Structure formats: structure tokens, C-alpha cells
Amino acid sequence: MIKNLVALNQFINKEALSGILLFVATVAAVIVANSSFGQEYYDLWHLPLGINIGDISVSMTLTYWIDDGLMALFFLMVGLEIKREMMIGELSSVAKASFPIVAAIGGMVIPALVYVAFNPDNPLGFGIPMATDIAFALGILMLLGTRVNPALKLFLVALAVVDDLGAVLVVATVYTSDIQSQYFLHAAIIYAVIWGLNIKGVTKLLPYLILGIALWVYIHAIGIHATIAGVLLAFAIPIKSKLDERKFIKESKKDLEDFEKHIDEIPMLNHDQIDSLENIGYNYDKVQNPLVRLEHQLHGLSAFFIMPLFAFSNAGVLIDFSTVNANLMIVLGVVFGLVVGKPIGIFGFTYLATKLNIVKKPENISWSEVLAVGFLGGIGFTMSIFITHLAFLDESIIAAVKLGVFAASFIAAVIGVILILRAKKA
Known part of the structure; x- marks a missing residue:
């Protein structure tokens, strides 16, 4: 139990510091994009790069290598976190998991419906307000220090893990290109070999990672978003160590x-x-848990390199409100989905489920704090931007949505902080 708490505290601290770094990277990206270096900034991320493996050619811009390649490592870490929480963490029992699961479901369903209500004829962007940026949210909680109920951090982490799982499912099923079914067999064989290593008790990580690269190549070739390869690999990483x-x-x-x-x-x-x-x-080496070891190795890389690089390469947007006017309903769907849909979904679903005796609210969290977490869940930011690039191809729409995500995340963060401070005084 003590080891789990120490590991969780380390996770929260890294995520919180990552949130601060993400903010710095985002501000830097916006400043550079609107400076005299704006064109060079744009040209850099659209630089084409490619590799050939056999008869498969993978050629993408630098931005897409970050979004599809490096982000696959981020999603690998997300998958490891999900598996760990389901095995030994806050989602390892029905009693622990029920409340954050209901909260996360509400925090995904209602924002999506809000978006669709604004855009019934163009609903593809419904996944944008569903996402929660755990790094930013925890970064805000860290800045508030002792004024935050520690149980609130646990609740937010558990909720965000389920939220991440929902985002993974949406990316895998909705935001895909044309399916090239001939590569399914290749991917299935590689994935079967990876699970064979698990069943045989192989705890060395290198064979899993090498096969994971091949899995990424074929998942990309199929047309499913390649980051899903990271999640699939994560679920196959063994959790049991070789030595007692x-x-x-x-x-x-x-x-x-x-x-x-x-x-x-x-x-x-x-x-x-x-x-x-x-x-x-x-x-x-033999006593270490392979899953936790890989998660630990990836966490720093993800928190302090991949996510800031993603933010710097994707957050740079020209501050031009004419794009917002031209795509007003899409932007309003995103803004209201994050600022209104998230808190209503998280608070409303948990409150209703508690009244119906479906779940039980943790005694060390008040309803006002649940509402505060609902608003913090409205900080979509990097995950929302990630899904924006999957949902739309038009650069003007993407730029408008980014401005909407920035505004919504800021509003949600301010309201969330005010509610947390008021709950502390009460």
C-alpha cells in the first residue's frame, strides 16, 4: 500500500511539473507563430520525412511524425497507466472504480452531446471536448499546494485514466483513414507473437519494443491511427516479475x-x-515489474520531452478571430462542451448515480469538490488539440478550434480553482 502511494505521488508530481512545462511550450509556440518567424515555424513542422521498410513506405511531415510517432510512445505510457490502475490501483476493485468511472463517462458523453447539439450536420468533432489534459489539471492542483484536498488528486487521476481509455477508443474507432484490410493479418501475427512472449514469461522489454515498432508500422499501414499500437503493446506488457x-x-x-x-x-x-x-x-532486473519499469522509463520522456514538443509543434496558431467567426458553431460546440458539458457530465452523472445507489461517493470528497474537478476536467488542451488534427483537415478550422480550446481551458481552469479555494474555506 505504501509503495503504491509513493508511486502515485511521484506520478502526480511529474504530471504537475509537466503541466507547467506544457504551458510554457504553448505560450512560446503562440508567440513564435505570431512573430516574424511565423513562416519559418510553419515550414519547419511541415518538412517531409520518410522511411521505407520492405514494400511499406511511411512518409509524413515532421508534425505527423510527432503526432503519430512520438505520441505512440505517449499512448504506450497511457496504456501502461490504464493497465496498472486496473490491476493494482484506483480502478482495481468495483468499490474503488465505480465513482470515477461514472464521472468519466459523464465527462465524455455530455460534452460530446453538447458539441453535436451545436453541429448536428457536422458532428465529427465531437471527440474534441471529450478529452481531459491530466498534466495541466494536476499542474494547477500542485500550484495550489496544501489548499487542495489530497483525495481530490486521487479522484482526478482515476477519472483521467478512464477518460484516456475513452479517448483511445474514440481515436481507434472514429478517427481513422481508409482501411487497408490486407495489413490486418500482418498486424495480428505480430501482436500474437508479442502476447506469446508474455505467456512464455519473457520479462525483458527489448523484444516487446522491437515488435512494437513493427506493430506500429502495420497499424499505420492499415489506416487506424498509429498511436493505437502503443496502447495495444501496453496491454501485452507483463505485470508479473520473474523473481519473487x-x-x-x-x-x-x-x-x-x-x-x-x-x-x-x-x-x-x-x-x-x-x-x-x-x-x-x-x-x-528479475525482481522488477516489467510494466512499472517501462512506465517509469517512459514517464519522464513523455512528461518532459514528448508532450512539450507536441505542444510546441501543434499549439502555434495565428491569433486571427476571423477564423472563429467563419467556424463559429464548431468553436462554440468545443467551448461549451468543455466549460459546460464537462462539469455537468462529471457532477451530474455521479450525483444521479449516488442518489440511485449505483455508486457511493468517497467520504473524503465533498460535492463542491466534485464540481470543481468537473471544471478542471474541462481543461482539454493537448489532448483536445491532438483530436482536432484528427477530426479536421482544413487549417482555418483547426486554427479556430485551437483558439476555442485555449479559451475554454482557461475559463474552466479559473472556475475550477475558485471552486477549490471556496471548498477549502467551507
Whole structure:
């Protein structure tokens, strides 16, 4: 239990710092895009790059390599988080999972319906207000410090994990290009081999990652968004370590005793001591949980490189409100979906489900705090921008939606902070 809390706190701290870095990257992108370097900024991200593997050619702009390639690593981490939470975390039991699951469902369904209500003839952008940017939301909670109920962070993390799962399903089923069915068999065989490694008890991560690259290539060739390969790979990563913890302790104690027994006057390790250290190192690799180890390795890369780079490459938008006027209903659908739909969905679904005795509200969270989390869930930002690029091809629509996402995220954040501070005083 203590280990899980420590791991969760480390996760929250990294996500919170990542949120601050995301904000800096976004502001920098907007400034550069509206400066004299705007054209160079645009040309850089549209630089074409390609690779050939056999008869498969993958050629995309630099932006798409970030969105489809690096973001696949981000989605791999998301998948690992989902699997971990389902196995040992806040979603590992019905009692723990029911409240945040209901909240997340409400926070996805209502914003989507709000968007469709504004755009009944063009509903494809419904996924944009469904997304929650966990890094930004946790970054705001970190800035508020001790004025935030710690249980609120746990609730937000659990809700966001389910929200991420919903986003993955939407991306996989809705935002796909033309399906090239001839590559399904290739992808299925590779994925079967990956699961074969899991079943055989292989805990080395390298074979999974190599096969994961091949899976990404064929998923991309099929026409399904290639980031889904990261999620599929995550679910196949084994969670069980190869060496039992007690056996590790027993063998490590023996190796340490051997190390101490062979201490001599020479200021260098002797062969016996080196053997003892190598045994400890070998067992250290075997006792580590492969899933948690990979998640830990990816977390820093994702939080401090992939997501800021994604934000810097995608958030740069010309501040031109004529694009908003030209696409007003789409923008209003996104803004009202995030600012109104999210809190209504999260608060409304949980309140109704509690009154119907379907779920039970955690005693250490008040209803006003649930509403505050509902508004923080309206911070769509990077995930909303990611889905915007999948939903639309027209650059003017994308630019307008980005401005709407920025405005909605800012409004939702301000209201959420005010509600949290009021709940603390009450």
C-alpha cells in the first residue's frame, strides 16, 4: 500500500511539473507563430520525412511524425497507466472504480452531446471536448499546494485514466483513414507473437519494443491511427516479475554477506565482490515489474520531452478571430462542451448515480469538490488539440478550434480553482 502511494505521488508530481512545462511550450509556440518567424515555424513542422521498410513506405511531415510517432510512445505510457490502475490501483476493485468511472463517462458523453447539439450536420468533432489534459489539471492542483484536498488528486487521476481509455477508443474507432484490410493479418501475427512472449514469461522489454515498432508500422499501414499500437503493446506488457520479492531479499542478503566476507586491504573490488554485485544486479532486473519499469522509463520522456514538443509543434496558431467567426458553431460546440458539458457530465452523472445507489461517493470528497474537478476536467488542451488534427483537415478550422480550446481551458481552469479555494474555506 505504501509503495503504491509513493508511486502515485511521484506520478502526480511529474504530471504537475509537466503541466507547467506544457504551458510554457504553448505560450512560446503562440508567440513564435505570431512573430516574424511565423513562416519559418510553419515550414519547419511541415518538412517531409520518410522511411521505407520492405514494400511499406511511411512518409509524413515532421508534425505527423510527432503526432503519430512520438505520441505512440505517449499512448504506450497511457496504456501502461490504464493497465496498472486496473490491476493494482484506483480502478482495481468495483468499490474503488465505480465513482470515477461514472464521472468519466459523464465527462465524455455530455460534452460530446453538447458539441453535436451545436453541429448536428457536422458532428465529427465531437471527440474534441471529450478529452481531459491530466498534466495541466494536476499542474494547477500542485500550484495550489496544501489548499487542495489530497483525495481530490486521487479522484482526478482515476477519472483521467478512464477518460484516456475513452479517448483511445474514440481515436481507434472514429478517427481513422481508409482501411487497408490486407495489413490486418500482418498486424495480428505480430501482436500474437508479442502476447506469446508474455505467456512464455519473457520479462525483458527489448523484444516487446522491437515488435512494437513493427506493430506500429502495420497499424499505420492499415489506416487506424498509429498511436493505437502503443496502447495495444501496453496491454501485452507483463505485470508479473520473474523473481519473487522474498527470494530476492534472501539471495541479496547472501550476496551482501559474501561481499562483506571478501573485503580486503586492496583499494579495489576483488573478483568475489564483483561476482556478488553482478548477482545482485541480475536479480534486481528479475525482481522488477516489467510494466512499472517501462512506465517509469517512459514517464519522464513523455512528461518532459514528448508532450512539450507536441505542444510546441501543434499549439502555434495565428491569433486571427476571423477564423472563429467563419467556424463559429464548431468553436462554440468545443467551448461549451468543455466549460459546460464537462462539469455537468462529471457532477451530474455521479450525483444521479449516488442518489440511485449505483455508486457511493468517497467520504473524503465533498460535492463542491466534485464540481470543481468537473471544471478542471474541462481543461482539454493537448489532448483536445491532438483530436482536432484528427477530426479536421482544413487549417482555418483547426486554427479556430485551437483558439476555442485555449479559451475554454482557461475559463474552466479559473472556475475550477475558485471552486477549490471556496471548498477549502467551507
